Amino acid sequence: MFRGLLGKTLGFVGYTIQYGCIAHCAFEYIGEFVVCSGPSMEPTIVSHDIVFSERMSRHLYKIQKGDIVIAKSPYDPAMNICKRVIGLEGDKVSTRSDIFTSHTYVPKGHVWLEGDNLRNSTDSRSYGPIPYGLIRGRVCLKLWPPHTFGTLGENPNKQNVKSFKDSD
């Protein structure tokens, strides 16, 4: 009887390890569920929304201007931030201040992030461009609340970013 119980326990442990590995690979390479908090992405994403953030674009370096991304906070590695990509490396972005507007070029290997709620968002306008390596994933789907289920909207703010890759 004891041997039967031991066999069942080992079998259970084996299944747990297998499913744990599959889950880990899924979260690392496919995508993860994220509960958002804070007002910085209103009205596109509001507090307590649940979104799905896919990892493939990040691993394949296919993050584009206009994408909403989840990234590690540059000043606190334990915290995540959810912002929109306004500029990629080489782009010229405007850094609006209370008094004047100036422009800066996004350095190599970095991105410029801004929240959709410009009045209430701490983003690249405060802490500058962040390294691409801090990006975790691209938010592609809103899952909760159910009446807003679906893909996410475009940037509600008018953007005038001159892209390094534009040829004109």
Place this chain on the structure above:
Amino acid sequence: SCHSLRARQRLITRGGEWSPRNPQQKIIKRVIGLEGDFIRTMGYKNRYVKVPDGHFWIEGDHHGHSLDSNSFGPVSVGLLHGRASHIIWPPHRWQRISPALPPNRGPLEINEDQE
């Protein structure tokens, strides 16, 4: 990870991490300073730097030939990929990599109470 590094004895390690300039490349450097430390830089745009929150200051052991914080400044801890603990190949180089600060490279001691 980083918080456990902040021991009394300044446990300094080599870190493998994603390069801040080239996200497809990993670099291996030595951690010289943690957040809040003051560093005397070598070839950086500012002579002295206070390492910001959530960042560290990394340097290659071979100065002058190293692309490190002296070029691109403090690096966000979020880019840390791992800690180089052992050399496993080639076999005659098997060793444990122990944390140690190079001579004259390390955070500056700032005396808070000066009479």
